[in-house]
Amino acid sequence: MKLKIIGGGLAGPEAALVAARMGCEVDLYEMRPVRNTPAHQTSDFGELVCSNSLKSESENTAPWLLKAEMRRANSPLLACADASAVPAGHALAVDRVEFSRLIAQAIEAEPRIRVHREEVTSLDPEDGLTILASGPLTSSALSQEISRLTGGEHLSFYDSISPIVESDSINQERVYMAARWDKGTADYINCPMNKEEYDAFYDALVSAEQVKEKEWEKLDYFEGCLPIEELARRGRDTLRFGCMKPVGLRDPRTGKTPWAVVQLRCENLRADSYNLVGFQNHLKYGEQARILRMIPGLENAKFSRYGQIHRNTYIDAPRILTETLQMKDYPGILFAGQLSGVEGYTESIATGMLAGIYAATIAQGGTAIPVPRRTGLGSLIHYITHYEGKRFDPANITFDLIEPLEEETRKKIRDKKERHKIQCDRALEAFDGWWQHASQPGNFAIR
Known part of the structure; x- marks a missing residue:
């Protein structure tokens, strides 16, 4: 058969x-x-x-x-x-x-x-x-x-996609390689933030302009993959206990744990692009470029893909x-x-x-x-x-x-x-x- x-x-x-x-x-x-x-x-x-x-x-x-x-x-x-x-x-x-x-x-x-x-x-x-x-x-x-x-x-819900940045546009002087709690090998690029940098990033994120919802859409997000701006609206420190949590990511250059950390994960064997871990979002592309470049090390970032939303059917x-x-x-x-x-x-x-x-x-x-x-x-x-x-x-x-x-x-x-x-x-x-x-x-x- x-x-x-x-x-x-x-x-x-x-x-x-x-x-x-x-x-x-x-x-x-x-x-x-x-x-x-x-x-x-x-x-x-x-x-x-x-x-x-x-x-x-x-x-x-x-x-x-x-x-x-x-x-x-x-x-x-x-x-x-x-x-x-x-x-x-x-x-x-x-x-x-x-x-x-x-x-x-x-x-x-x-x-x-x-x-x-x-x-x-x-x-x-x-x-x-x-x-x-x-x-x-x-x-x-x-x-x-x-x-x-x-x-x-x-039934359906809306899922989100994280942005990807070109590796040669990352300012290596402002980032460091590490794995959380030194577990495994140090394969993640970590972009550390102090409190002032985090507060400025947070304020820009929650006030950013989103892609307009179409009349026929009902943005019912999957809880396990919420857009970062939706998570941020749950409280100023929500991201610091989520995708930007700094625990276990001590900066080897200072010996201190940052206020917040953005992690970048390698996309391919050539290591020419990195995914912003947990940074799925529903913001307009221009807003993404402006806000994501507030992250230390990404001031001149070139994005090969911006975050976006797509409909999931099940x-x-x-x-x-x-x-x-x-x-x-x-x-x-x-x-x-x-x-x-x-x-x-x-x-x-x-x-x-x-x-x-x-x-x-x-x-x-x-x-x-x-x-x-x-x-x-x-x-x-x-x-x-x-x-x-x-x-x-x-x-x-x-x-x-x-x-x-x-x-x-x-x-x-x-x-x-x-x-x-x-x-x-x-x-x-x-x-x-x-x-x-x-x-x-x-x-x-x-x-």
């Missing part, structure tokens, strides 16, 4: 490569460059439009656990990320261009994948297996078709999806990526991996076995398929989602790090047991 996958971002190529390596014939559809989106700049597979980070590699953190499980399952895109990694302290960050190139190379090398550069505007539940991974910028025509099948409106997953990412009403249609209700690059790849495994298993005549709730992957899927609150919001992987320890164990072990280690150990053990069976549905195995 052929498998149709819609979307060439992160989840779609991951699902395509996984399913093809499990023996499926795959038709992969991507509408770019025939039809572009407001946020993408290329038609490349796996283009990262926001940050270039796939989050923490620190052992026994929730993002680490998710990636650990994915590596055990031979995630194709995570392998591409590892091969295109750039220095980022204790995080996994990638060279955007190289990451996309490696994904394209992997797809081209897979004889079972056929790529179609065209927009899909209609869905037929009777037309074989389909994985919808068209992402948060799903076209309006396909969005309407999904709404028709799901019997309701999409489904009401708890109402629509089963634990195997299939539609309850139409089991032949699966969802993956941010469209399914997860937030984040790693999470999108993770759901693409699972959708690819489940769809390939079904296509080969097997029964898809849900990943256990105890695992990091299972905890993420459990959230999007079992949330019971009034409003379903997308989620990143956090320890709040992972199956908690028994009350007796929690009382016995007070140290949070030790509890997290136990949870991770249990998760990996559960994952290994599931993977032993899931990787061999029938008489084939993932290579």
Whole structure:
């Protein structure tokens, strides 16, 4: 049975490569460059439009656990990320261009994948297996078709993109290299501020002119990626306890901790551009240039990209999806990526991996076995398929989602790090047991 996958971002190529390596014939559809989106700049597979980070590699953190499980399952895109990694302290960050190139190379090398550069505007539940991974910028025509099948409106929120500065325009005399608490290698450029500089920057930020909201828009931001000006309006010191927190970033030149710090993270292997970490915003470009050049070291900064806002679309997953990412009403249609209700690059790849495994298993005549709730992957899927609150919001992987320890164990072990280690150990053990069976549905195995 052929498998149709819609979307060439992160989840779609991951699902395509996984399913093809499990023996499926795959038709992969991507509408770019025939039809572009407001946020993408290329038609490349796996283009990262926001940050270039796939989050923490620190052992026994929730993002680490998710990636650990994915590596055990031979995630194709995570392998591409590892091969295109750039220095980022204790995080996994990638060279955007190289990451996309490696994904394209992997797809081209897979004889079972056929790529179609065209927009899909209609869905037929009777037309074989389909994985919808068209992402948060799903076209309006396909969005309407999904709404028709799901019997309701999409939910949506607005996501933000951080600015990127050219490295040769950074005044190196006013900045220093360091990682917080000296954890990992000193890969971040740090722009220190004293109180006077911070106050001036803050006042300029909260009074800056934003891009005008269109009549049809309702700017409902994702709490985990709020524009910096929205955060600043919550109080003068909010940024100093958030993206500009100075703790653990002592200036080696003075031996003192600054009042506030702006961190810049490397964008590519050439180190010719840096991302302003946490500085996503919805300000007019002229205002961004004026205000961001108030940051010490960025007085003459040249920006290769300014911050911006884009609309994210996702489904009401708890109402629509089963634990195997299939539609309850139409089991032949699966969802993956941010469209399914997860937030984040790693999470999108993770759901693409699972959708690819489940769809390939079904296509080969097997029964898809849900990943256990105890695992990091299972905890993420459990959230999007079992949330019971009034409003379903997308989620990143956090320890709040992972199956908690028994009350007796929690009382016995007070140290949070030790509890997290136990949870991770249990998760990996559960994952290994599931993977032993899931990787061999029938008489084939993932290579």
